[in-house]
Amino acid sequence: DAKTTQPNSMESNEEEPVHLPCNHSTISGTDYIHWYRQLPSQGPEYVIHGLTSNVNNRMASLAIAEDRKSSTLILHRATLRDAAVYYCILRDSDNYGQNFVFGPGTRLSVLP
Amino acid sequence: NAGVTQTPKFRVLKTGQSMTLLCAQDMNHEYMYWYRQDPGMGLRLIHYSVGEGTTAKGEVPDGYNVSRLKKQNFLLGLESAAPSQTSVYFCASNILAGGPYEQYFGPGTRLTVT
Numbered sequence: 001d002a003k004t005t006q007p008n009s010m011e012s013n014e015e016e017p018v019h020l021p022c023n024h025s026t027i028s029g030t031d032y033i034h035w036y037r038q039l040p041s042q043g044p045e046y047v048i049h050g051l052t053s054n055v056n057n058r059m060a061s062l063a064i065a066e067d068r069k070s071s072t073l074i075l076h077r078a079t080l081r082d083a084a085v086y087y088c089i090l091r092d093s094d095n096y097g098q099n100f101v102f103g104p105g106t107r108l109s110v111l112p
Numbered sequence: 113n114a115g116v117t118q119t120p121k122f123r124v125l126k127t128g129q130s131m132t133l134l135c136a137q138d139m140n141h142e143y144m145y146w147y148r149q150d151p152g153m154g155l156r157l158i159h160y161s162v163g164e165g166t167t168a169k170g171e172v173p174d175g176y177n178v179s180r181l182k183k184q185n186f187l188l189g190l191e192s193a194a195p196s197q198t199s200v201y202f203c204a205s206n207i208l209a210g211g212p213y214e215q216y217f218g219p220g221t222r223l224t225v226t
Binding site for chain 1: 116147152153154155156157202204212214215216217218219220
């Protein structure tokens with residue numbers, strides 16, 4: 001199974017941009033890159049996903065390296081509500097739930 | 113839409129007791145999953161289901177059983193609870209497997225086994 005590597009923790013100031021990196025050097029051609037986040041005492045929630053091109057939505061942007069071996073989740077203006085654990089996950093388009101692997105993620109702290 | 117709901121929210125069991133956790137989704141999703149999350153860890157897949165009447169083992173299935181008698185419900189059973197099963201349990205669903213499909217999670221059940 002393709003694995004991802006993320007920093008254990010990061011810190012940001014409120015209203016500043018945050019760049020959360022993820023390495024996935026063994027990614028295959030059919031793997032989608034997903035980001036989820038988990039607020040304290042809640043279940044994970046979807047943030048964004050992409051395959052090859054950069055993606056934007058109302059929550060964040062996803063920048064994918066040209067060789068797809070790394071990606072960066074960008075929060076344009078961090079708020080206190082963005083303090084959470086962020087998970088970078090690879091999902092094969094052909095397989096079932098077995099390959100939806102959550103690592104320890106990156107714990108983002110947002111300072112007022 | 114209520115999304116994914118879980119019952120109960122909290123439970124304390126004694127070693128050897130049994131219980132069933134209920135997950136319900138109202139989005140007509142085919143795929144449903146049970147995960148557990150231990151303190152400071154990511155989620156680990158226990159069992160999953162690709163449709164009504166079908167179930168399969170995930171990464172950590174031992175000590176658990178599941179059933180999917182109705183499409184909207186996925187039950188997780190502990191026949192003889194052990195302290196090692198103290199954890200937060202999350203249910204999730206998505207419309208199709210893999211790829212670009214978003215997975216929706218419930219709020220979790222916090223289980224303590226003493």
